[in-house]
Amino acid sequence: MSEALLRVDGLDLYYGDAQALDGVSLEIAAGEIVAIVGANGAGKSSLIRAIHGIERPARGTVRFDGTDITGWPSHRVCEAGIGHVAEGRQVFPNLTVLENLEMGATPRRARAAERQTLERVLEMFPRLAERRRQAAGTLSGGEQQMLAIGRCLMGQPRLIMFDEPSLGLAPTIVQEVFRIVRRLNEEGLTILLVEQNVMASLKIAHRGYVLENGRIGLSGAGGELLANDRVRQAYLGL
Amino acid sequence: MTSDFLLSLAQAVTKGLLTGMVYGLMALGLSVIFGVMRVVNFAHGEIMVVGMYLAWMGFEYLQVSPMLSLPVIAALFFVAGYALQSTLISPFIGRPEHQQFLLLLAVAILLVNGCLAIAGPDSRSVQMDSQFDSYELGPLVFDAVRLHAALAAVAIAGLLWLFFTRTRTGKSIRAAADNNMGALVVGLDVRRLYAFTFGVGAACVGAAGALMITIIPVTPFLAAEYTLLAFVIVIVGGLGSMTGALMGGLLIGVSEAVAGLLLQPSLKSMVSFGILILVLLLRPQGLFGKSGT
Ligand SMILES: Nc1ncnc2c1ncn2[C@@H]1O[C@H](COP(=O)(O)OP(=O)(O)OP(=O)(O)O)[C@@H](O)[C@H]1O
Ligand SMILES: [Mg+2]
Numbered sequence: 279m280s281e282a283l284l285r286v287d288g289l290d291l292y293y294g295d296a297q298a299l300d301g302v303s304l305e306i307a308a309g310e311i312v313a314i315v316g317a318n319g320a321g322k323s324s325l326i327r328a329i330h331g332i333e334r335p336a337r338g339t340v341r342f343d344g345t346d347i348t349g350w351p352s353h354r355v356c357e358a359g360i361g362h363v364a365e366g367r368q369v370f371p372n373l374t375v376l377e378n379l380e381m382g383a384t385p386r387r388a389r390a391a392e393r394q395t396l397e398r399v400l401e402m403f404p405r406l407a408e409r410r411r412q413a414a415g416t417l418s419g420g421e422q423q424m425l426a427i428g429r430c431l432m433g434q435p436r437l438i439m440f441d442e443p444s445l446g447l448a449p450t451i452v453q454e455v456f457r458i459v460r461r462l463n464e465e466g467l468t469i470l471l472v473e474q475n476v477m478a479s480l481k482i483a484h485r486g487y488v489l490e491n492g493r494i495g496l497s498g499a500g501g502e503l504l505a506n507d508r509v510r511q512a513y514l515g516l
Numbered sequence: 517m518t519s520d521f522l523l524s525l526a527q528a529v530t531k532g533l534l535t536g537m538v539y540g541l542m543a544l545g546l547s548v549i550f551g552v553m554r555v556v557n558f559a560h561g562e563i564m565v566v567g568m569y570l571a572w573m574g575f576e577y578l579q580v581s582p583m584l585s586l587p588v589i590a591a592l593f594f595v596a597g598y599a600l601q602s603t604l605i606s607p608f609i610g611r612p613e614h615q616q617f618l619l620l621l622a623v624a625i626l627l628v629n630g631c632l633a634i635a636g637p638d639s640r641s642v643q644m645d646s647q648f649d650s651y652e653l654g655p656l657v658f659d660a661v662r663l664h665a666a667l668a669a670v671a672i673a674g675l676l677w678l679f680f681t682r683t684r685t686g687k688s689i690r691a692a693a694d695n696n697m698g699a700l701v702v703g704l705d706v707r708r709l710y711a712f713t714f715g716v717g718a719a720c721v722g723a724a725g726a727l728m729i730t731i732i733p734v735t736p737f738l739a740a741e742y743t744l745l746a747f748v749i750v751i752v753g754g755l756g757s758m759t760g761a762l763m764g765g766l767l768i769g770v771s772e773a774v775a776g777l778l779l780q781p782s783l784k785s786m787v788s789f790g791i792l793i794l795v796l797l798l799r800p801q802g803l804f805g806k807s808g809t
Pocket of ligand 1: 293317318319322323324
């Protein structure tokens with residue numbers, strides 16, 4: 279494999295004395311969908327936040343597109359081209375849908391084409407277009423998830439890290455979310471997908487990692503992991 | 517007799533409304549800072565008194581009207597507020613409230629004693645040419661200086677509203693206030709926005725000081741009173757609500773003026789505190805506050 283788009287090496291993260299990540303290494307090549315699966319509390323969100331610079335890792339490095347971005351503040355990481363659709367959606371409830379989207383275009387890099395991106399996003403999510411002047415806090419859970427995704431696209435990232443985008447959504451909306459992830463990937467975006475929906479995410483992923491208690495336990499192609507006995511027992515209940 | 521009384525009541529209400537607009541601008545500064553970063557600025561009245569002194573000095577030594585020195589004072593206070601937040605206060609964000617309280621109390625004490633050392637304890641006032649001008653509307657008489665101060669306060673509040681709803685930085689500040697994690701996720705530089713917010717809050721209260729000196733003489737001891745007054749207004753209006761701060765300012769302005777007429781001028785704060793207690797009992801989130809936040 280040529281130089282990965284994202285490469286994480288030996289990442290350790292602590293909250294006080296409690297260790298959340300222990301020597302996590304992984305890589306994602308441009309154009310891939312890579313899934314990270316693991317039980318509640320395994321450290322999936324911590325990993326994403328550490329890559330993003332929202333948490334400070336104690337050891338290890340994060341390289342994006344050949345640049346060492348370890349320890350960069352989160353706004354610089356966004357500027358570098360990493361997008362984040364966070365756990366719990368994290369929309370701005372008192373801002374309108376349009377204002378939320380505008381906030382997505384915070385990276386300067388994304389400003390020049392902001393109007394065109396907005397048009398594309400509203401076309402992709404017609405529900406958001408209908409509700410553009412509505413406060414984001416009044417949207418349904420599914421609509422808020424679409425808004426979180428649209429807002430992330432406004433920053434024109436090259437890599438998007440999704441943290442449980444289907445959590446708490448109705449089955450039809452869950453399917454919709456996975457369709458969107460796949461479509462974005464087909465349009466050339468690289469994707470890191472954290473999901474509790476192990477079956478669906480490993481199915482669309484090129485490769486996957488299993489995170490257990492802050493450590494990478496297994497890794498392999500999506501299909502391989504789906505066929506693995508340990509994965510089937512622990513995460514699929516088969 | 518009754519018509520005389522009604523006229524003086526209407527006159528007091530008018531005066532209270534005009535003063536209340538300047539109060540509202542002062543309280544707006546406190547409200548913006550609290551609403552965005554949950555820092556209670558215990559040095560608020562002190563910052564305003566410094567603004568009053570600067571406007572007084574500009575008038576006394578450079579013969580510049582406070583209305584003209586206002587933009588300069590506001591700009592200076594913006595820079596000072598920005599610097600104060602990014603150096604001193606920033607490490608205290610998210611720490612227990614009593615630590616923030618001690619820090620800002622220290623700032624307050626420094627500022628008051630600075631004023632005392634430089635300008636002395638005597639009361640200082642600005643005697644402008646328009647001091648005794650007035651406008652008449654039917655039987656009502658408006659002091660020119662008070663009317664000008666009120667109009668300027670409203671104009672500044674309007675600019676602030678435009679800033680928060682029309683500019684990217686303003687919207688970013690509202691976003692960071694709304695959801696801190698969301699702000700980090702989209703790549704907002706939250707520390708810079710906080711510094712900007714403190715700058716905006718300080719500029720508001722500095723501008724309010726420049727207006728206030730045209731209607732009230734200043735002494736260093738006014739500072740603590742104004743800090744308290746700003747708190748009363750913001751709590752009555754609803755913490756973190758811009759409309760609340762402005763309306764609270766009007767309400768307290770009017771209540772002070774009417775209390776001065778019906779009771780005694782020295783009892784005016786008692787009435788303000790009475791209103792505060794009533795609001796806390798009946799509508800603890802404040803008149804324009806959202807419950808549960
Ligand atoms: N801000 C925090 N402060 C302290 N401990 C934390 C914090 N965030 C996470 N943790 C702890 O770190 C560990 C990993 O949490 P994390 O949220 O990363 O797991 P996760 O895999 O995303 O779980 P879930 O599937 O429930 O979202 C957990 O033990 C959690 O309690
Ligand atoms: Mg998580």
